[in-house]
Amino acid sequence: QVQLVESGGGLVQAGGSLRLSCAASGRTFSSYTMGWFRQAPGKEREFVAAISRSGSSTVFADSVKGRFTISRDNAKKMVYLQMNSLKPEATAVYYCAADRFRAASMITWDTCDYWGQGTQVTVSS
Numbered sequence: 448q449v450q451l452v453e454s455g456g457g458l459v460q461a462g463g464s465l466r467l468s469c470a471a472s473g474r475t476f477s478s479y480t481m482g483w484f485r486q487a488p489g490k491e492r493e494f495v496a497a498i499s500r501s502g503s504s505t506v507f508a509d510s511v512k513g514r515f516t517i518s519r520d521n522a523k524k525m526v527y528l529q530m531n532s533l534k535p536e537a538t539a540v541y542y543c544a545a546d547r548f549r550a551a552s553m554i555t556w557d558t559c560d561y562w563g564q565g566t567q568v569t570v571s572s
């Protein structure tokens with residue numbers, strides 16, 4: 448069993464930065480591919496980024512490439528999403544999720560085994 452708790456959301460001006468954190472419980476955190484997803488008001492949930500179990504491989508949605516980075520610390524059971532040059536369209540609830548079996552390039556919301564409760568990110572123009 449893995450429990451995920453996101454933090455770090457908030458209100459930021461366009462062009463600013465935020466770092467989201469996801470704290471995991473459970474002894475097998477390093478066995479999970481981790482991902483970040485987001486859902487904006489009135490829109491479908493979408494993939495943002497994912498990182499492999501070791502942290503050696505990362506995948507990003509085209510909309511965030513070059514501005515967002517994802518990292519993890521398996522010793523601390525943490526995964527992070529650094530978001531730079533934020534745009535108003537990044538306003539959404541951001542969720543972290545864990546996938547036991549799939550590689551970073553293959554995970555989707557539906558394939559994940561565990562999900563956090565989400566943290567709100569609001570980017571003002």
